[in-house]
Amino acid sequence: MARRTLRLIATLGVASAVMLVAAGPAWAAGETIGGCVLEQVHHAEEEYGSLGAVEADEKAFKAFEEDLEGCVEAPSPILPELDEIIWGGLAFLILFAFMWWKGFPAVKRAMDARSEKIRADLDAADTAKADAMRTKSEYEAQLAEAKTAAAAIIDEARGQADQLRQDLQARAEADIAEQRTRAAADIESSRRQAIDDLRTEVAAIAVGAAERVVGASLDADVHRSLIDGYIDEVAGAGSNGDGS
Amino acid sequence: MLSLLAQTAPGEFLDGLKAIGAGLGYGLAAVGPGVGIGLVVGNAITSMARQPESAGMVRTTMFLGIAFTEALALIGFVVFILLLP
Amino acid sequence: MSILALEFPPYSHLFDWPTIWLDGTPLAINKTVLIYLAATAATMVLFGLAGRPRESLVPVGVQHVAESGVNFIENSVVMQTIGPDGRKFMPFLTSMFFFILFSNITEVIPFIQFPANGRMAIPITLALLVWVIYNVVGVKSQGLFGYLKNSIFPPDVPKVLYIIVTPIELVSTFVVRPFSLAIRLWANMVAGHLLLVTFAILTATLWDFFYVPAALPFVMLILMTAFEILVSLLQAFIFTILTAVYIGGSMHPAH
Numbered sequence: 234m235a236r237r238t239l240r241l242i243a244t245l246g247v248a249s250a251v252m253l254v255a256a257g258p259a260w261a262a263g264e265t266i267g268g269c270v271l272e273q274v275h276h277a278e279e280e281y282g283s284l285g286a287v288e289a290d291e292k293a294f295k296a297f298e299e300d301l302e303g304c305v306e307a308p309s310p311i312l313p314e315l316d317e318i319i320w321g322g323l324a325f326l327i328l329f330a331f332m333w334w335k336g337f338p339a340v341k342r343a344m345d346a347r348s349e350k351i352r353a354d355l356d357a358a359d360t361a362k363a364d365a366m367r368t369k370s371e372y373e374a375q376l377a378e379a380k381t382a383a384a385a386i387i388d389e390a391r392g393q394a395d396q397l398r399q400d401l402q403a404r405a406e407a408d409i410a411e412q413r414t415r416a417a418a419d420i421e422s423s424r425r426q427a428i429d430d431l432r433t434e435v436a437a438i439a440v441g442a443a444e445r446v447v448g449a450s451l452d453a454d455v456h457r458s459l460i461d462g463y464i465d466e467v468a469g470a471g472s473n474g475d476g477s
Numbered sequence: 478m479l480s481l482l483a484q485t486a487p488g489e490f491l492d493g494l495k496a497i498g499a500g501l502g503y504g505l506a507a508v509g510p511g512v513g514i515g516l517v518v519g520n521a522i523t524s525m526a527r528q529p530e531s532a533g534m535v536r537t538t539m540f541l542g543i544a545f546t547e548a549l550a551l552i553g554f555v556v557f558i559l560l561l562p
Numbered sequence: 563m564s565i566l567a568l569e570f571p572p573y574s575h576l577f578d579w580p581t582i583w584l585d586g587t588p589l590a591i592n593k594t595v596l597i598y599l600a601a602t603a604a605t606m607v608l609f610g611l612a613g614r615p616r617e618s619l620v621p622v623g624v625q626h627v628a629e630s631g632v633n634f635i636e637n638s639v640v641m642q643t644i645g646p647d648g649r650k651f652m653p654f655l656t657s658m659f660f661f662i663l664f665s666n667i668t669e670v671i672p673f674i675q676f677p678a679n680g681r682m683a684i685p686i687t688l689a690l691l692v693w694v695i696y697n698v699v700g701v702k703s704q705g706l707f708g709y710l711k712n713s714i715f716p717p718d719v720p721k722v723l724y725i726i727v728t729p730i731e732l733v734s735t736f737v738v739r740p741f742s743l744a745i746r747l748w749a750n751m752v753a754g755h756l757l758l759v760t761f762a763i764l765t766a767t768l769w770d771f772f773y774v775p776a777a778l779p780f781v782m783l784i785l786m787t788a789f790e791i792l793v794s795l796l797q798a799f800i801f802t803i804l805t806a807v808y809i810g811g812s813m814h815p816a817h
Contacts, residue, residue, distance in 0.1 A: 245672070302580070307574075307575050307576065307577075307578055307579050307580065307593075310579060310580045310581070310582045310592065310593060311579075311582070311593055311596075312673060313576070313673075313674075313675045313676060313759075314571055314575070314576075314759070314762075314763070316762050316763050316765075316766035317675055317758070317759050317762040317763070318672065318673060318675065319762075319766070320761075320762040320765045320766055320780065320783060321670070321672065321675050321758055321762045321783065321787070322672030322673065322675075323780075324762075324780065324783040324784045324786075324787045325670050325671065325672050325787055326672070327784055328670075328784055328787050328788055328791075344623075344626045347621070347626060347630075348620055348621060348622070348626075351619070351620050351621060352620045355619055355620065533637075533638065533642070534642060536638075537638055537639075537642045537643070537803065540796070540799065540800060540803065541800075541803065541804070541807065543800075544746060544800045544803075544804060547746065548742045548745070548746055551745055551746055551749040551750065551753075552745065552749075554749050554752075554753055555745060555749055558573070558749075558752065561573055
């Protein structure tokens with residue numbers, strides 16, 4: 234830093250020397266406007282005799298006008314008054330040195346703090362991002378795991394359901410078969426009962442009828458055997474006709 | 478005094494009057510804004526001390542107030558520049 | 563003029579600079595123009611350096627200046643006066659702030675020592691530009707009739723007072739605003755330059771006369787230099803914030 238400061242001061246010194254030489258004309262013309270105008274008028278009168286002669290000569294008049302403009306405008310096109318350059322520049326340099334000494338470290342500290350803060354923020358953001366990525370992959374893994382587990386559970390449940398259905402179906406079929414056989418047996422027994430009843434009934438009716446027809450010539454046992462034989466014949470013919 | 482003034486050239490006399498007018502004009506124009514800026518900044522400091530958390534807003538508004546008040550003094554300054562001989 | 567042997571240069575010597583180049587054309591260049599060109603270049607270089615693509619996002623060196631400036635304009639100017647929808651004016655306000663700042667600060671830089679805004683040209687141009695912008699914004703966001711009504715007949719004012727308020731508002735909104743904006747900047751810079759010149763010349767004269775008393779105005783000159791740096795910053799800030807206030811006022815009439 235010391236070398237940079239030295240270089241800066243040296244540059245400024247050389248520059249000020251050059252500028253001071255260049256500013257010579259500026260110093261020479263440092264007068265009031267009125268005085269300057271009067272001087273120009275005197276000058277013109279001495280050179281051309283009178284102001285009328287100057288006005289008559291176009292070239293001289295232009296030069297005179299330019300001289301007058303020089304009275305109104307700043308003497309040097311670029312540089313301010315010499316006093317201001319010297320003292321203002323000196324004041325600025327002193328202020329600048331003071332700022333460099335006192336202010337610059339503070340500014341530097343603030344800038345460093347800002348850099349540090351932004352770096353820390355960026356780092357924190359990176360860490361947070363990495364964390365988020367890791368959490369995300371963890372979640373994804375867990376999600377995949379959960380998905381496979383769910384699939385397994387669903388498969389198992391489906392198998393169980395199938396099993397249950399098959400069991401139920403088998404049981405139902407067995408029940409149906411049993412009920413069917415039971416029903417068939419019931420029907421058979423009912424039929425037999427009905428035939429028996431019918432036989433008894435018919436025999437009684439036939440005997441009654443025959444008795445009425447024949448009278449008491451025959452006894453009941455003979456009738457019964459005759460009728461039984463007949464009914465058997467009929468039943469055999471009936472069952473053949475049923476086809477069962 | 479007046480006879481002394483009368484002895485001077487009329488142009489210089491007018492220049493002198495102009496200078497007096499310019500100086501007086503600028504000085505008078507600076508009185509009001511001076512008091513005004515004092516009031517603005519004083520009240521701004523009071524409210525900043527009372528509510529430091531609203532200091533930023535108060536500061537912005539304070540600069541606005543200063544800018545508007547200062548305009549009057551600056552117009553006086555412009556008149557001063559225009560009256561310069 | 564000469565006051566008690568103090569050779570003070572005439573006002574025009576401090577502010578009227580002869581033409582350097584392209585004399586007689588509208589593009590004539592003198593010291594003021596050169597300072598403005600330099601201020602433009604400085605603003606461009608500052609943001610060009612700051613906005614250069616880098617590997618790391620961590621700001622370095624001059625980038626801090628530009629970023630702090632942008633943050634400052636956003637937080638202390640736009641957010642306080644226009645609100646979030648004023649962000650579209652950020653580029654305009656930021657570049658105006660830095661341009662005015664750079665053309666003001668030449669006031670204290672050795673060998674230049676002239677505030678370019680001490681000439682009326684750019685202050686009045688910028689102020690008229692601001693005038694056009696806030697009127698266009700007002701007409702755009704409230705419609706021509708609504709904008710005129712809200713700016714000439716401010717709401718929340720008793721009807722009777724319109725006799726007094728309306729002419730004042732009419733003149734102050736459409737006529738005085740740009741001129742007060744320009745005069746504020748210009749007059750501050752002229753006053754600062756005259757102060758610096760006065761103390762410099764006082765120091766020089768006393769130095770010729772006797773060495774020791776010259777220290778008094780010289781200390782004053784140093785303090786004034788510091789003060790003028792502050793004023794340069796403050797005037798750039800005030801010009802920017804007033805622009806933002808005017809734009810905000812024509813954007814949201816209720817406030």
